[in-house]
Amino acid sequence: MHRGRANLFVMPLRQNVLILYLASSALDSKVIAWTRWDGTGDQTFMAGDGSEPPFKTGLHALRAGWRLFQFSQLLPETPGQEFRTSYLKYEFAFEQLVE
């Protein structure tokens, strides 16, 4: 099925995104938080819609076929703010491309 003018000749790949927040910078550390976005429109994900993480660790997501495309850098703490806690540190973004 074609959707929109841009799709007349080539079926575009659409992106499903899974973001896993891990307990440390290691990909095989446990998932502590997660977010899903569905670029196909087939499913709607939202805050509070899950009770169990989709994977035990980031490595489990890789093994299930999710492609890792970004992860957070390791940065030294900002001087004077070494003890401040803020946003989740270990963010790993995965994708699946869907026709």
Place this chain on the structure above:
Amino acid sequence: MSTADDGLLTSREVARFVARGFLQFDAIVPDELNRDVLAAVERDGPPPGNPAGTPLAACYAGTPIRGVLDLPRVRGIVRSLVGPDPIFDHHGVHFSQPARSFEQRGIKVHAQHTHQDSTIDLRRAFDVQLFYFPQAVTPQMGGTRFVPGTHLRIVNEAAIARYQNFVGQQKVVCPAGTLLACHHGLWHGGEVNHSDTTRYMLKVRLAPSVPQVRHWNTADLTPQAVAARPIFDPTEASCLDAEDIRSILCRPEPWFEADTGRLEFINRIRLWRYLLGDERADVDYWAGRVENDPGSPGA
């Protein structure tokens, strides 16, 4: 020192608030008062507001909400955490209509994004947000979602909207008349109401007018209860006691990162020091270790 029957919190309860950022009190408001509050909201709409900065004592005169605030237990909770003479900041009556009523009109309903109220807040002093549920909240009714232990994180309001789910997140399911007392920094969001009943929740934000030091029932705050103890020691009995104040303050949340989880302990100690009025207070040496600097010879 106060007596146990004046509605004040215990030190254990305050320690739990310090660690987790909330306390939940099930069914502390009597049914008759809950019905009066609901009837007033349904009849008259949300109660009139008050200018920010108004003494709480001058707010809600002659309304059922005044009756809720005047309950000895509610007064005790507010006094324990905010102190005497709290200041009204703002309130909000949250109406959560059944999602079905929107979907019948072709409107998709989404849960509210995770957020922290207000804006960046660097204070060690804290405001308390009362979440009052005048009716029973079932799992289908989509009670407020929140993440215990997030309250000491310095973030900017909706910047955390990206986070959908946390290991250990909670959703309010409660009997009528339940009150949540939350630190202003607690991450939370409204849920979708999948029931056929409109859900009401009254939120009132209160600010302190005096330092929030030892306004609770400190009878259980004995020197022994907060003394230094062997750490990382499986033979230490108090470490196995979940109700031990030190254990409460050093219990991680399931979503804690391995490294910043330890910083959360230090941040809790910082807040605990403020509440105790004792800048030397420590728990399991988390603060003392990084503060111990004897200096160098000749310096």
